[in-house]
Amino acid sequence: MLVRSIRSDDLEALLQLARSTGVGVTTLPANEDRLRRRIDASLASALAAPKPENSSFVFVLEDPGKEVVGICGIEGAVGLSEPWYNYRVGLSVHASRELAIYRQLQTLFLTNDLTGSAELCSLFLRPDFRHSNNGSLLSKSRFLFLAEFPERFSPRVIAEMRGVSDENGRSPFWEGLGRHFFKMDFSEADYLTGIGQKSFIAELMPQHPVYTSFLTDEAQAVIGQVHENTRPALAMLNGEGLRYNGYVDIFDAGPTLECALVDIRAVRDSHCYAVEPVQAAKGDKLYLISNRRLDDFRVCLATTAPTGGGLPLLPEILRQLDLKPGDSVRAVPLSSRERAGDITI
Amino acid sequence: MLLFRPSRFSDLPAVERIAALSPIGVTSLPANRDTLYRKIQASVDSLGADVSFHGEESYFFVLEDTSKGEIVGVSGIVASAGFNEPFYSYRNETIIHASPGLGIHNKIHALSLCHDLTGNTLLASFFILKPYQFTQYSDLLSRARFLFIANFPERFAESVVSEMVGVSDANGHSPFWDSVGRRFFGMDYQEAELYCGVKGRKFISELMPQHPIYVPLLSDAAQAAIGQVSPDSAVPFDVLLREGFETENYVDIFDGGPTVHARTQNIHSILQSRLVSAHRGHQRPGTPHLIANCRCEFRATVAELTLPRGDDITLDPKLADALEIADGDHVRIVPL
Numbered sequence: 113m114l115v116r117s118i119r120s121d122d123l124e125a126l127l128q129l130a131r132s133t134g135v136g137v138t139t140l141p142a143n144e145d146r147l148r149r150r151i152d153a154s155l156a157s158a159l160a161a162p163k164p165e166n167s168s169f170v171f172v173l174e175d176p177g178k179e180v181v182g183i184c185g186i187e188g189a190v191g192l193s194e195p196w197y198n199y200r201v202g203l204s205v206h207a208s209r210e211l212a213i214y215r216q217l218q219t220l221f222l223t224n225d226l227t228g229s230a231e232l233c234s235l236f237l238r239p240d241f242r243h244s245n246n247g248s249l250l251s252k253s254r255f256l257f258l259a260e261f262p263e264r265f266s267p268r269v270i271a272e273m274r275g276v277s278d279e280n281g282r283s284p285f286w287e288g289l290g291r292h293f294f295k296m297d298f299s300e301a302d303y304l305t306g307i308g309q310k311s312f313i314a315e316l317m318p319q320h321p322v323y324t325s326f327l328t329d330e331a332q333a334v335i336g337q338v339h340e341n342t343r344p345a346l347a348m349l350n351g352e353g354l355r356y357n358g359y360v361d362i363f364d365a366g367p368t369l370e371c372a373l374v375d376i377r378a379v380r381d382s383h384c385y386a387v388e389p390v391q392a393a394k395g396d397k398l399y400l401i402s403n404r405r406l407d408d409f410r411v412c413l414a415t416t417a418p419t420g421g422g423l424p425l426l427p428e429i430l431r432q433l434d435l436k437p438g439d440s441v442r443a444v445p446l447s448s449r450e451r452a453g454d455i456t457i
Numbered sequence: 458m459l460l461f462r463p464s465r466f467s468d469l470p471a472v473e474r475i476a477a478l479s480p481i482g483v484t485s486l487p488a489n490r491d492t493l494y495r496k497i498q499a500s501v502d503s504l505g506a507d508v509s510f511h512g513e514e515s516y517f518f519v520l521e522d523t524s525k526g527e528i529v530g531v532s533g534i535v536a537s538a539g540f541n542e543p544f545y546s547y548r549n550e551t552i553i554h555a556s557p558g559l560g561i562h563n564k565i566h567a568l569s570l571c572h573d574l575t576g577n578t579l580l581a582s583f584f585i586l587k588p589y590q591f592t593q594y595s596d597l598l599s600r601a602r603f604l605f606i607a608n609f610p611e612r613f614a615e616s617v618v619s620e621m622v623g624v625s626d627a628n629g630h631s632p633f634w635d636s637v638g639r640r641f642f643g644m645d646y647q648e649a650e651l652y653c654g655v656k657g658r659k660f661i662s663e664l665m666p667q668h669p670i671y672v673p674l675l676s677d678a679a680q681a682a683i684g685q686v687s688p689d690s691a692v693p694f695d696v697l698l699r700e701g702f703e704t705e706n707y708v709d710i711f712d713g714g715p716t717v718h719a720r721t722q723n724i725h726s727i728l729q730s731r732l733v734s735a736h737r738g739h740q741r742p743g744t745p746h747l748i749a750n751c752r753c754e755f756r757a758t759v760a761e762l763t764l765p766r767g768d769d770i771t772l773d774p775k776l777a778d779a780l781e782i783a784d785g786d787h788v789r790i791v792p793l
Contacts (some may be wrong), residue, residue: 292673
């Protein structure tokens with residue numbers, strides 16, 4: 113399995129993939145024009161001056177048969193051409209000493225606080241490939257890109273997690289709040305968001321802070337909660353140091369995770385190594401390995417362990433990453449946690 | 458004869474009985490002897506003071522059945538709402554959420570906590586015993602205040618407001634309170650009203666939401682209650698609507714009842730009233746009118762009169778005596 117920079121000829125495969133996503137992956141709508149623009153933007157990003165506002169990178173995951181089965185992206189800085197909205201989950205204390213009353217009330221403030229952050233986005237993996245560390249490879253490959261080209265990204269990295277919705281695409285938070293302000297379904301709002309209409313919709317949302325106690329119990333219960341299918345992704349990003357800090361999506365109240373770029377585990381712990389071609393695998397730990405290229409970035413997984421001379425890699429890996437003699441790689445252990453069985457003497 | 462006059466200390470026991478019968482929403486009339494005593498005290502002091510601009514004065518009147526010496530109703534005027542403590546209302550705002558591109562045009566109502574009505578003259582403490590409700594005497598008890606205001610415009614503001622009791626169910630539950638106030642106070646409506654009447658309204662600022670409340674987020678029952686008047690306030694509401702008060706813009710922060718308001722000079726009883734000189738003699742019969750003297754020792758009643766063409770009117774000596782006027786004194790008259 114290989115993660116690589118997207119190419120012009122990936123459009124058809126991407127469309128197929130987009131059609132199979134559920135509600136909630138707002139950055140991967142099944143809209144040809146939109147996808148075409150995303151591909152073009154990614155290709156242009158590699159050629160542009162290294163500034164966050166120029167970066168909109170997309171990567172795909174292909175199986176050994178070269179079929180595209182997953183996608184992921186990174187935006188250098190969000191909200192610079194149209195407003196970026198989040199609700200900040202705040203607290204309002206109402207107390208009267210004389211009446212011996214003390215109450216804490218949760219509030220939602222519409223903010224643009226996260227404007228300018230780099231965003232991990234568009235993650236989607238075809239369901240039949242959700243095994244064998246494919247999800248981790250796809251998602252975490254981006255951290256090696258961030259580590260390699262930090263100047264192309266904002267120092268703060270965010271990831272919006274899909275909020276709770278049922279099998280019919282009904283979001284309790286949307287029903288409790290958004291629907292009062294628009295007469296449209298969540299899935300429609302979600303689609304409009306995906307095709308770049310989110311700020312339009314946001315401008316129709318309540319501009320004044322909302323006390324969550326005015327919402328239905330179901331709506332209150334899902335604030336900051338992820339969709340069931342997103343729990344593994346949440347756990348993985350938490351493991352990398354991304355944390356929920358009280359910002360949620362304005363439509364489905366899914367949490368937005370944040371972390372300083374340099375503090376992400378896979379960025380911080382990654383190192384560059386000289387390639388040490390070997391014929392038999394050495395080591396027993398799974399590593400994410402990238403070829404460090406901007407225009408044809410590639411990442412795959414390999415079992416290895418650094419030696420004094422570099423990182424031992426099999427010919428198959430060198431071929432996958434398109435590495436030539438003398439090239440170096442950037443690598444980091446796939447997982448931050450070492451299980452007892454992994455430790456060798 | 459039913460006579461409208463300023464309250465005296467000797468009225469206290471009777472006023473306390475009346476207050477005990479008044480509905481809980483009339484916060485300015487708690488059945489609390491100390492509070493009622495202070496109301497009478499304030500009224501006596503205000504009437505005795507030399508006032509050139511409206512300030513902290515308040516006036517408290519009673520309606521007395523002179524044949525029995527019984528008090529059958531009370532009403533009051535606060536010269537400046539919120540003079541000593543904040544005067545809170547919800548302003549009913551309309552926010553348009555529109556996007557031509559998306560084909561959306563929504564009118565959203567929001568309630569904003571405000572002090573807009575601070576400084577306006579406030580009609581308060583209105584209550585009349587049941588047999589007199591919806592009679593000319595409930596008009597007397599409410600509208601005689603306007604004749605008083607017309608006599609002493611310097612004592613009052615340019616706008617007059619009054620809070621109508623909002624709707625609640627048979628158990629005293631206010632749907633508006635349950636959807637709004639309860640979330641911030643964590644107590645029953647009756648309890649909150651009691652605190653307000655006795656302890657003042659200052660704690661509202663500590664507890665009530667400072668941000669506007671989006672009406673569509675409230676329960677259906679609470680939304681329906683906004684601007685609705687309880688049967689308990691039907692009598693004063695009916696009078697004030699006929700006097701030209703408007704109902705649309707402000708509601709009570711506790712029960713959602715309307716706070717009505719009018720420009721003082723446009724209140725019908727003020728606009729249509731006339732000053733004439735009174736003399737004792739044979740009174741020509743006619744139609745019911747409100748008639749009042751022009752003194753701080755204010756007296757008003759209902760009498761069947763014919764308005765004179767000129768500036769003089771002849772009154773039955775009994776009526777003139779009840780109004781405590783000397784021959785040649787001015788009286789203010791308006792058709793009932």
